[in-house]
Amino acid sequence: MQARKASAFGCDVRPIDDEMAMWCGHDPNSQPPNATKTRDVSTITYVSNFDAVLFDFGGVILTSPFDAFAAYEKEQGLPDRLIRTINSTNPDTNAWAKFERGDVSTDGFVELFEAEGAALGHEVDGRRVLELIKGEVRPEMVEALRRVKAAGYTTACLTNNFRGGSENADVAGGHGRADVDAVMAMFDEVVESSRVGVRKPEPRFYEIALELVDVAAERAVFLDDLGINLKPARAMGMATIKVVGAAEAIAELSTLLDLDLG
Numbered sequence: 001m002q003a004r005k006a007s008a009f010g011c012d013v014r015p016i017d018d019e020m021a022m023w024c025g026h027d028p029n030s031q032p033p034n035a036t037k038t039r040d041v042s043t044i045t046y047v048s049n050f051d052a053v054l055f056d057f058g059g060v061i062l063t064s065p066f067d068a069f070a071a072y073e074k075e076q077g078l079p080d081r082l083i084r085t086i087n088s089t090n091p092d093t094n095a096w097a098k099f100e101r102g103d104v105s106t107d108g109f110v111e112l113f114e115a116e117g118a119a120l121g122h123e124v125d126g127r128r129v130l131e132l133i134k135g136e137v138r139p140e141m142v143e144a145l146r147r148v149k150a151a152g153y154t155t156a157c158l159t160n161n162f163r164g165g166s167e168n169a170d171v172a173g174g175h176g177r178a179d180v181d182a183v184m185a186m187f188d189e190v191v192e193s194s195r196v197g198v199r200k201p202e203p204r205f206y207e208i209a210l211e212l213v214d215v216a217a218e219r220a221v222f223l224d225d226l227g228i229n230l231k232p233a234r235a236m237g238m239a240t241i242k243v244v245g246a247a248e249a250i251a252e253l254s255t256l257l258d259l260d261l262g
Helices: 066-076 082-088 095-100 106-119 126-132 139-150 178-184 203-213 227-236 246-257
Strands: 037-041 044-048 052-055 154-159 189-192 220-224 239-242
Touching: 052 139, 052 203, 066 082, 066 126, 082 106, 095 106, 106 126, 139 154, 139 246, 154 203, 189 203, 203 220, 203 227, 220 227, 220 246, 227 239, 239 246
Parallel strands: 052 154, 052 220, 154 189, 220 239
Antiparallel strands: 037 044
């Protein structure tokens, strides 16, 4: 198992879209009834039910690629939501899954993904699709991350990413981007599917994350933009936040932590 303190980022592309995934929001009844850890922030002492906050990257810290997918489909005259349909077909063994686990190279992914599109009767450009997953950093989420760290919480990034057989560079456009690298350096821990060999929503991925931050599931909050990725985390005991929009997610996290996150 490999993990890094502040690693190069590979954009997170999920195997199933929001509408097709089960919604998993925060259930306050799943929290421990008694808070056990006191924090001192700006001379205000309060007690928190949590010790760690875990963030997905693409779709949470970065904007979602779904709009780019839709634009590509329209440009190419492809059916609406075709890319997400391909991603949701055989989600544990398809091209995305194999690429995110590091089982195939970039060329291997392209070949498999294009074959999957052809099986549905459509021609897709696998390399072009990879370009579409580059998102923009959400400054409000970065500020929330900064304040969470300043309050003393352990933080981790949990990302499904692609490396294409390269040890030092992902193929999602994250590595070498100053804005992305700066954010990734903020996390205490980074868990990358292409390095650990498992991916969200596989339970082992979350177990690795909890081991790295040395926190029980009940003491962690996890933010992701897909219900399918939140479901196993919630089943393990984590509090979960489904990120539909940055403002709403930040407000919910602020409430959970009783902390002003901007």
